[in-house]
Amino acid sequence: MTIPTKGWAPGDYLLRLDGGTPATRQFVPLTIRSTSFAGRIVLIVPDTTWQAYNDWGGHSLYIGPDKKFADRARAVPFDRPYSQNNGSSFFDSDTLPLVALAESMHLPLGYATDVDLQRLPPSVFFGARAVVSVGHDEYYSPGMRSALTVALAHGVNLAFLGSNEIYRKIRFASTPTGPDRLVINYKNKTDPIKIPSLVTTQWEQSPSNDPESSLTGLSYGCAQKRFPPLTVADASSWLFAGTGVHNGTVLPQVRGQEFDGIRTDFPVPRSMTILFHGHATCRGHTRGADSSFYTTPSGGSVFNVGAYFWVCALTNGCTVKMPPAASKIVTRMTMNYLRAAALGPIGLSRPANDTVGRYYPKLPKVTSGVHP
Amino acid sequence: MIFSSRRTYGASMQMKWVRMAASAALISIVAACGGTPTTVAGVAHQADLTVQQTQQVQSPGGAAQGPKVARATITSRGAAAGHLAAVANTPVACTTIAPKWDAVAQVLRPAIEGYTSLDSAAPGTPVGLYVSAVAPRYQVEAYRMGFYGSTDACLTWTSAWTGRPPAGSGAHRTRRDERARRVLDAFDDDPH
Numbered sequence: 001m002t003i004p005t006k007g008w009a010p011g012d013y014l015l016r017l018d019g020g021t022p023a024t025r026q027f028v029p030l031t032i033r034s035t036s037f038a039g040r041i042v043l044i045v046p047d048t049t050w051q052a053y054n055d056w057g058g059h060s061l062y063i064g065p066d067k068k069f070a071d072r073a074r075a076v077p078f079d080r081p082y083s084q085n086n087g088s089s090f091f092d093s094d095t096l097p098l099v100a101l102a103e104s105m106h107l108p109l110g111y112a113t114d115v116d117l118q119r120l121p122p123s124v125f126f127g128a129r130a131v132v133s134v135g136h137d138e139y140y141s142p143g144m145r146s147a148l149t150v151a152l153a154h155g156v157n158l159a160f161l162g163s164n165e166i167y168r169k170i171r172f173a174s175t176p177t178g179p180d181r182l183v184i185n186y187k188n189k190t191d192p193i194k195i196p197s198l199v200t201t202q203w204e205q206s207p208s209n210d211p212e213s214s215l216t217g218l219s220y221g222c223a224q225k226r227f228p229p230l231t232v233a234d235a236s237s238w239l240f241a242g243t244g245v246h247n248g249t250v251l252p253q254v255r256g257q258e259f260d261g262i263r264t265d266f267p268v269p270r271s272m273t274i275l276f277h278g279h280a281t282c283r284g285h286t287r288g289a290d291s292s293f294y295t296t297p298s299g300g301s302v303f304n305v306g307a308y309f310w311v312c313a314l315t316n317g318c319t320v321k322m323p324p325a326a327s328k329i330v331t332r333m334t335m336n337y338l339r340a341a342a343l344g345p346i347g348l349s350r351p352a353n354d355t356v357g358r359y360y361p362k363l364p365k366v367t368s369g370v371h372p
Numbered sequence: 373m374i375f376s377s378r379r380t381y382g383a384s385m386q387m388k389w390v391r392m393a394a395s396a397a398l399i400s401i402v403a404a405c406g407g408t409p410t411t412v413a414g415v416a417h418q419a420d421l422t423v424q425q426t427q428q429v430q431s432p433g434g435a436a437q438g439p440k441v442a443r444a445t446i447t448s449r450g451a452a453a454g455h456l457a458a459v460a461n462t463p464v465a466c467t468t469i470a471p472k473w474d475a476v477a478q479v480l481r482p483a484i485e486g487y488t489s490l491d492s493a494a495p496g497t498p499v500g501l502y503v504s505a506v507a508p509r510y511q512v513e514a515y516r517m518g519f520y521g522s523t524d525a526c527l528t529w530t531s532a533w534t535g536r537p538p539a540g541s542g543a544h545r546t547r548r549d550e551r552a553r554r555v556l557d558a559f560d561d562d563p564h
Contacts, residue, residue, distance in 0.1 A: 003488070003501050003512070009528075013528070014525070017484045017510055018510060020510070024510075026486065032492070081486055091517070100517075100519040116492055
């Protein structure tokens with residue numbers, strides 16, 4: 001069947017396949033992307049990560065039919081249904097709450113997917129007000145990351161409303177259905193490709209040695225059974241306006257099972273405001289757990305919440321329940337951000353006050369640029 | 373779609389399920405991937421020849437219409453029986469033998485599944501929709517998801533039923549519906 005999309009408003013769609021009874025219904029996600037992103041806040045559906053976790057047919061990039069990591073797929077195609085949530089993957093919990101909130105604010109919005117960052121010319125994002133990675137957005141090709149890096153240099157505001165962002169490196173290949181339909185990721189040096197820059201170990205690992213923090217501001221920590229709280233570090237930031245928080249206010253649960261933080265041995269873009277700060281332990285090492293906002297000389301800015309449950313917290317619809325107050329604070333901060341981003345490069349109007357040194361005194365006192 | 377460490381990149385297993393005994397027709401519309409049917413190592417155990425034929429096609433990254441994990445478990449059991457049938461003629465004692473095992477196994481399979489030829493498309497770009505369904509007919513509705521006041525969804529588009537609408541669906545076929553249905557059917561083999 002062919003879906004005629006003529007006249008459809010840009011947006012994120014769910015196709016409902018209906019065999020005639022409630023038991024014979026499943027969903028297929030489809031984004032109708034905006035014809036132009038100029039002047040818009042572009043909401044990115046994190047669908048390369050959806051495919052990474054999609055175990056339809058028995059394999060994902062994490063497990064094989066025996067549920068073991070060793071038997072995982074090293075490449076997963078878009079040519080299959082999503083196994084989770086009746087075919088809708090993580091759209092309902094990890095993407096829709098932000099889309100609905102942004103639409104309720106009547107801001108100029110654009111719609112695109114992870115794969116659009118790869119397949120569209122990077123210049124299409126230069127005129128955007130912001131590009132927002134919505135939810136858990138872990139899997140990035142060099143082309144995807146480059147599109148965001150170049151947009152930032154053009155004064156575009158970026159936001160990462162999740163954690164573990166741009167941690168895994170991928171490359172794309174074609175399937176008979178079309179280009180960029182296959183997501184390749186080995187997670188270690190068994191990747192047979194001979195071109196070092198395309199090897200799909202983690203971005204922070206050899207041979208890339210290019211931690212995601214140089215763009216996102218933060219680095220991935222590790223998975224946690226007891227979620228590190230979000231503890232307010234700088235209540236004076238405009239992002240907290242109207243939330244009523246003070247330094248030390250704790251938001252439980254929102255951080256979720258995967259956290260990000262500053263690593264002093266990895267690049268730290270400046271000037272950076274640390275919004276939330278705490279600690280967690282990874283393999284015996286104490287690590288900072290942070291949320292950050294930094295601005296660049298271009299005026300572009302990067303907001304990284306470093307919290308796995310940020311988007312589902314908007315509707316308090318996460319797999320864990322949180323105090324309604326935490327949900328409200330997350331919602332207000334997100335609205336503060338979207339309103340500011342819609343006006344233009346935040347770095348020009350509200351350059352970040354650098355507070356990194358308060359928590360990481362080992363880092364040099366610089367006011368802008370990326371260290372090292 | 374399976375790409376394991378033991379398999380060459382780009383090799384895939386395409387499984388087209390053919391119902392042999394069940395009453396419901398299985399509609400399986402899969403991508404035309406080309407390639408020569410061949411045996412892929414390590415998958416024979418998934419075929420329970422008493423209830424279904426499994427067709428394996430090696431193709432570069434093609435569409436997979438195969439069993440989910442639960443289905444694989446079921447067919448593995450069936451395969452064990454198939455192997456043993458060659459060496460033992462006395463079945464294990466059983467009060468109530470499941471007469472239509474494929475129908476029992478079928479409940480573990482989503483009755484309808486699909487994916488699109490593009491994950492995103494500019495408005496007006498025709499998007500291929502590949503569907504595998506147990507139901508003899510199906511209909512597609514497109515919901516735009518976002519802020520609609522008290523709800524999150526806006527019904528944007530409804531396809532015609534691919535066959536006669538089910539009783540009680542409220543769908544009355546008109547001449548216009550019939551024409552739309554024929555147009556949709558014409559696309560079934562070639563979504564582009």
